[in-house]
Amino acid sequence: MKKQQNFAVEVEDLTVAYDSKPVLWDIDLKIPKGKLMAVIGPNGAGKTTLIKAMLGLLKPVTGAVRFLDGSGSIRTLKNQIGYVPQSGSVDWDFPATVQDVVLMGCYGKLGWIRRPRKSDIELTKQTLSKVGMQDYASRQISQLSGGQQQRVFLARALAQEAEVYFMDEPFKGVDAQTEKAIVALLKELKEQGKTVVVVHHDLQTVPDYFDWVTLINLRVVASGPVEEVFHEENLRKTYHNSAALLRSVV
Amino acid sequence: MSPQIEIQIIAVIVAVACALPGVFLVLRKMSMMSDSITHTILLGIVLAFFVTYDLSSPLLIVGAALMGVMTVWLTEMLSRTRLLAEDAAIGVVFPLLFSIAIILITRYAGSVHLDTDSVLLGELAFAPFDRMVVGGKDIGAKAIYTTGTLLLINLSAIIIFFKELKAATFDPMLAAVLGFSPALMHYGLMTLVSLTTVGAFQAVGSVLVVAFMIGPPVTAYLLTDDLKHMLILSGGIGAINGVLGYQAATLFDVSIAGSMAVVTGLVFLAVFIFAPRRGLIGSLLRRRTQKIEFAKTMLLFHLFNHESSAEEDSKAGVDTIPAHLHWTEEFTSKIIKLLEHEGYIKLSGGLTKLTDEGRSASIHNYNSLFSK
C-alpha cells in the first residue's frame, strides 16, 4: 500500500492518564516529513506529556505512535529519533564537560557496552561548532549560562543524527542571541529534510519560526499549516478563558 | 504501680512525644535529620560529661540538645556552600561527630559507665528501676516524669506556635512576609527534636527513636490531608504502637524497644495496604471501577472526535474500535453495551453513532476537565 503523503510521525487515538486522570484525550496527529512544527497550548495542556508519550517515555492508556510512514515504532527506530529535554530536567552540577554531554548523543547508535570511537568524538566537535559552542568543549557544564546549556542539549541531539527531533521548550530561559541561533539551526534542519517538533510558549513568534502548528489542550484543537490553523478562533478554543493573553497576540 | 504498667506508660509518653515533632520533620522532608541527630547527641553527652564528671547531671541533656541543634546548623552550612547536596551533607556530618564521640569515650571515659551499646540500643525494661523519690516517698519511675515533661514541652510548643509552624512548613515565603522568621521556627523545631531525642533515647536507644519520630507521622500521612488531624492521628498511632509493642515483647520475651519499632512497621504496612483512600487495595479497587468509567468517557470522546469526519466509518465501527483503542473485543462490546443501555450511543449497521445525549455528555466531560 503506497501512501500519497509522507509522514514523519503518526499518532493515532493516543490517550494518556496519570492515575486515571486523563492528561491527553484521543490525540490524532499526522506530522508530514520536513516540517517545523510548534506544539502550543496553555500550561497543563499536556504538551510535554505529548512529546514524552510520542517518545515512548510514558506508557499511553490507548493508542499508537508510528514513525516514518509507519516503518516502525520508537523501539525499532530509536536511532532515527532525537530528543532535547527541558534543560531544567537534569542536575547541571554533574561532573561532566560540554563534550561529555554531547557525546551522549552518540550512545544510542553504539548500543550497550560499546565505547565511543574517534569518529564519534569528531562528530561531537562538528555539532558543537554548529551551535557555536566549539570553544567550550572542555568547559564544566555547571559554568554555562541558560542559553549555553540549551545549546549543549541541541548539540547532543544533533549528534544523534536523527530524522525526527523532539524539543521540549528549547527557547525557555535563553538570551536573544541563542534564540536566533536556535531558529537558524531549526531552519537548517528543515533544509536537510528533517522533521522537528518543538514545544513552544511564545505565540507571537509562531508564524516566523514554524510552518506547521498543533494547538492542544488535553485534545487536539487544530493541527496543520500555520497559515491555515493559527488564527483567533482556534487560539480561543485552545486557551479557553485566558482572553487577556489572546488580545495581546491576535 | 506495677513495673509493667509503668513501662507501658513510659512507652506511650515517649511515642507520643516523638510523633508530634516528627510530623513536621516528615512534612519538611527532613526525616533523615532525626537519624543524624540521634547519633550526634552522643558527642554532646560526652562533652558535657567531661565538664561535670557526673552522669546524672542535667547539663548532659543541655549538652546533647545543643549538639543536636549544632548538627543541624553544621549540615545546613555545609549544604549552603552548594558544593554538595543536602543529603550528602547529612551523611558527612553525623558520622564525623559520632566518630569523635566514640574515640573520646574509648580513650578518656573507658573507666566510666558510658557504654555505647546502651546508648545506641537502650532498654525500656530497666526504666522502672530508677525511682523518683520526693521527701522520702517513692512517687513512681523517674522516666515517667522526665518523658512527661518532654511531652508537655512538645505539646505546648506545638499548640502555641501552631499557626507559625504551619506557615513556616508549607509556605516559608508567606511566613517571612507575615513577620515570623522561618529560620527561627526551623531552629525552634530542631531544638524540640533534639530535646525529644535526648529524652527518648535513654529509654529506647537512638536508632529506634527514628522509628517513633517518623513511623506514626508517615502512617498518618496516608490517612489525612489536614495538619491538625495528622498531629492527633500521629499521637494516637504512636500510643497504640507503644502499647502493642510492649505486649508483643512480653509475649515473646524480646527487646521492648525493638518490638515497638516492629509494631510501628506493621501498623504502617497495614495502613499502606488497607487505608480507605490511599491504600493499595483501595486504589486498586478504585482503579478498576474507574477503568470502566474512564473507558466509557474515552469511547464517547473518540466518537465525538471523529463524528462526520472522513474516517468515521473506520474509526467508529463496532469491529474496528478494538484495533484503534487497543482494547480487547470483549471489553469493547461491554463498554458499547453499557453506553447503549445508558442511551448515549446507538448502533446502526455495524457503526456506533452518538445520540444527542451522548454528544452533550462528551462535551460536558471535556469541559469539566477545566473546571478544577
Add this chain to the structure above:
Amino acid sequence: MNSVIALFSDYTFQTVALGSALLGLISGVLGSFAVLRKQSLLGDGISHSALPGVVMAFVLLGSKNTEILLLGALISGLLATLFIVSIVRYTRVKFDSALALVMSVFFGLGLVMLTYVQKIPNSNQAGLKRFIFGQASTLLQRDIILMVICGLILLALVLLFWKEFKLFTFDADFAQSLGFSPKRLNLLLSFMIVLAIIIGLQAVGVILMSAMLITPAVAARQWTNKLWIMVMLSALFGAVSGIIGTAASSLVPKLPTGPAIVICISAIVVISVLFAPGRGILHRIYVRRRNRILYKLEGGKPDVPSN
C-alpha cells in the same frame, strides 16, 4: 619511625590495612554514583537494615561464617531497598521518610531477633552484634579474599557499563529515549551499591559505613569536573583513609579503627571543600575579592569573569 616500619611488616596489620583499603576503594567507586544520584543516605539505611538478615542467617543456618552472614545481610538489605522503592512509588511518602521508616523498623526487627537468639541455649551468638557494629581489627584473610572477589566483580561491572551508568545518572529520560532501560540500570546499580555496603559492614560497622560511601565521593567531586577522575580520586581517598586510619589505630593506644578511618576521610573532605582549586571556598572568597577590586578599577564590566 621504626615503629611505623615494624607496623607495616606486621602480618595482622597488613591484613587489616589491606581490608580497609579495599573497602575504601570499593565504596569510593560505588559511592560516587550514590552521591550523584542524590541517594547518599542509602548507605546508612541499608547498613541498618542488614541486621535482621544477619541474625536470621545465623538462626537458620547455625553458622557464623562471614559468607553466610553476608548473604543474610545482602538479602535483608535488598528487601529493605524494595520496600523503600515501593513505598515511594505507591504512596505520597517521600524517599527520605521511607528510608528513615524502613531502616529503623528493620533495625528494630533485628534487635528483637537478637534478644530472641540470646535465649537459645548453647547458641553462642556472641559476635553477631559485632558483625553489625564493625570491628576492622578482627578481619581475617578469608574476609579479604571475599572482599577481593566481590570488589573485582563490582569494578568489572562498573567498567563494563560505564557509559550506561554515566548516561543514566545524568539524564534518565534521555537514556530511555536512546533505548537504555532505566529500570534495568537502576536495578543493577542499586544492587551493586547494596553489595558494596554489605561487604563494608563487618569492617567499619553500620554507622560508619554510610560515611565510607559518601565522604570519599564528596571530597573527590571538589577536585574535578570529570566523572572518571572523580571516581578514581574517590577510590584513592577511600583507600588511603583506610590505610591511615588502620595505622593510626595501631600506633595510638585505645583508638578504634572505624572512627579513625572516618576522621581521616572527613579531614580530606574539609580540606577539599576549603582548598579545591576552582570550586573551594577559599577560591570563591578570592574571586569575590578580586571582582570587588575589578569593579572599583573599571567601574563594573559587563562580562566579569564568573569563575
